[in-house]
Amino acid sequence: MVQVRPSQQMRDLGVVQYGAPILAAPARPFALPDEREAADTVVGQLLDAMERIRRAHDFSGKGLGLAAPQIGIGRAAAVVQPPTADPIVLLNPRITAAAEEIDEKFEGCLSFFDVRALVPRPLRITVESVTPEGSTETAVYERGEARLITHEIDHLNGLLLLNRMRPGVRPIPVDEYRKTGEATGRAWSYE
Template structure:
């Protein structure tokens, strides 16, 4: 992996977050989960190395799961430190190895930072007669073919497929997949039981119903004094959202509150359904004003994702919240976005949507629900 980085901020950058995710059987999560439970990916086999220019970079582990790793690549080594200061540019590279038994024949890159150019090259022995194709997806769009094909070249028995895009939108995901000619077709493994939606959310690190943190009001931040803690909570939420979105399509948008990642502080992030929308960060939020006009729509909760509940909510709401620097804000949200925000504010008050449902009504199972992947509708 090669990244050219430009520090456009006001503080020196001292580390870079690198992610390694594997999926041997895309589209078959239960089969992949069974494989990685019995044969987890390890750092020993990854043999991860990183460099900033000619300088080796040390690294520290942030997350270590069976099929998902995150590491901080440090702009430092045992001999020296080399932060990336405001206005400076540099190139970092990092390499790792994964066996075909664990990797799968695909490569995916999500655009999480403003990016000028994304380029992917795949090299195969030409004797394997490789073919390559690709797809693109976003927060609200399902997989669609790449707008341009991968270009193929050959050099001394190696077939190289290269695909490039300029100025990719934030939160876009690009996937390249390949097929190789094989004389010995893969033998199917014994099928594993299909995990429930709640099981998948548990594996993604989402706290499940019954944990006391979900029914305890979250502690507000003292801002700006606790700005570092607030930043850390928001980053944990964004990381959790990335893990969850890899498992489920959210046509209505989605949100995540800090208690759901076991952080008992008043922070939440909401992802609007629009493809180009930026995450909405809410610190110390509370309802300042709510419309008397309401509607009822089905909601899901990542902390008990096997059911959907019909929940009454105001059609318009004003939320009081605080910037990291302590500046108070009032923001109005309407319709589906108001519903998403109120759901997360409830979490921070120790409430679940079951507490908001009309008396005598109960959630329905996912199998009964017909709105998965579709936005709410309003007249």
């Protein structure tokens, strides 16, 4: 039996892989409500892609996020599916406040799914985003949701988790990660 590498599996599911220029470029914001139809289309494409990805891989423990650049669309839209909540749609999101308190957990990225990396993230963030109708909404996210959302907003700003790792820290192969006790599918733990 031929085993497909995780990154190849994601590529086959339509996820743009590390090294593609679109992942290093800031995404273009939507002019809402004028571009509502375009925003709705992109969000629909993100949800469809997430469904394909969920059928191939279990994200029930930590949740799943996907930003438009990861499916080849350079627009400022992302969807985050926390493990125990409804999907969070983010249009033109920006972090307006972040707690000084951070933690460092292993993260994966669909755009280079062969590795996992220890990434420091704030435990609480405030995010401003725009609704399809053009109004501004502000929400506060904590712990795992804050980590997922910060990761996706980074994608919209042309940043990857590699840009957030502490100096000297390197990603590790998935097989090595599975030996850390934080194996895929387990929720992040917070004290």
